[in-house]
Amino acid sequence: MFVMSPKRNPTSSATAGPRPAAECITLGTLADRARALDALDERLRRLLPAATARETRLADVRNGRIVFLASSPTWASRLRLHQAALLAEARTALGGTVERFAVKVAPLPTVPPDPTKPKPLSAATTRHLRATATALQDPELRALYLQLASIAGDDS
Template sequence: MPPPPKPPRRSTNGLTSVADFGPVASLAQRARELDRLDRQLRATLPSPLRDQVRFADLRDGRLVFLAPSSAWASRVRLYQTQILEAARALGASAHSVAVKVAPLPPEEVIPDWHKPLSASAARHLRAAAASLSDPTLRDLFLNLANQAEKSD
């Protein structure tokens, strides 16, 4: 019995970006458009407000903004005429502004991974400093030893 035929290999000319394929490409293009609108529309707002709100979407002629609190949402609504004029000047067909209260995600706290030096390490640093002839290097070792003792 002859071996089964091998399936034909697809010829490729290297890797192709996932952003070049149908739905992903249109999604990436939409994200770029929304990002561009976000930057341009928020640039028309006064400084403290532009830093607090984000443009989220343009759907069915409605500009949707996200605000971290109802107080900031109210401030956005005060500028809706200005926002609509700016959107129209940018070529967006918008007739209304909606603001949703959506608290910003908390900032990620990066833990301090530096492990403090032990008392034993401080003693070794002092002993090493005593054997050094270079005064600058000796001072650095002593300073490090002092830091270790302060953390205890």
């Protein structure tokens, strides 16, 4: 079982106004929460028809409520038809702490495309990097420029 509510830092001061993010939650805790939400999202959307699963995402679990995003009011309505099954599965996954279900209509977060191969450096760029490297006094910086020029693989 994983905890879905982030833990607050009890040592932070009770001053008014926004606090720095570092005082609210650690980066590791935030990453763990994101992984847990992703895992729960995948688990819950397996219960849905493929088309509904494509158009909806789990957004949050907090204070006994699961919140989904739907790409349109139509998909939100279709998701609500599966509310009982989603709540039951969420209770199983989270130990019975989920009592309410909500759907919000909003654009779904986009999945970044797979990184593409970087474009090779042009021969002209390679020549300019090498020329700059020869003019530099700092040996470390010269080595970095030459290393960058070598990426092109063109010895012209």
